[in-house]
Amino acid sequence: xENIALSKVASVYGQMNEPPGARMxxxxxxxxxxxxxxxxxxxxxxxxxxxxFRFVQAGSExxxxxxxxxxxVGYQPTLSTxxxxxxxxxxxxxxxxITSIQAVYVPADDLTDPAPATTFAHLxxxxxxxxxxxxxxxxPAVDPLDSTSTMLQPRYVGEE
Numbered sequence: 833x834e835n836i837a838l839s840k841v842a843s844v845y846g847q848m849n850e851p852p853g854a855r856m857x858x859x860x861x862x863x864x865x866x867x868x869x870x871x872x873x874x875x876x877x878x879x880x881x882x883x884x885f886r887f888v889q890a891g892s893e894x895x896x897x898x899x900x901x902x903x904x905v906g907y908q909p910t911l912s913t914x915x916x917x918x919x920x921x922x923x924x925x926x927x928x929x930i931t932s933i934q935a936v937y938v939p940a941d942d943l944t945d946p947a948p949a950t951t952f953a954h955l956x957x958x959x960x961x962x963x964x965x966x967x968x969x970x971x972p973a974v975d976p977l978d979s980t981s982t983m984l985q986p987r988y989v990g991e992e
Contacts, residue, residue: 842869846886852893859887863930864923877930878899879922885937887918888947907946919954943978957981 842865846858859881866877881887888911895908903909922932934955938948941963952958958980965973 846890848886852890852897856887856890856894858880859918863918867921867924867932870925870929870930876928877931881934882937883931883937884951885947887952888915888951893983905946907968911946912950915950915954926956952980954981 842862844858844862844865846855847976861882862879866879869877870874876950877989888907891911891914892902892906892908895910900909903911908914922930924930936948936951936958939945942951943952943960958978960975960978962973962975962978965971965975
């Protein structure tokens, strides 16, 4: 029996053994497909990106190949521009919407690292998983103090 859900799925893959330019285009290609479904087919789209850090990593490698001087912590000087050009396309229009769920690798669990920090600046909500909580056997290992949401209303959860 054919799975109806599979007829609603489009996938784009980029392997780590591929050139950085090809890997950098994977997220942008998936987003272009999502925009087509939203704008032409007038559909609401759920876009999963696993892992957005790979987009940053590929951009850093492309930047090095182009001979650009790296900026903070060795990332490409165009990090903010590249991330913004991808993230700002994830939006709603009159025709439909794109909602994205993204996995974000955080190097050395440092939330202030430029790659995750730049990514988080574009997201409405972040759910941070804690290795410390997982080590204590607490699941789901969600750290409520590091997790954020611009949609969270104090009238529902209180001011504190």
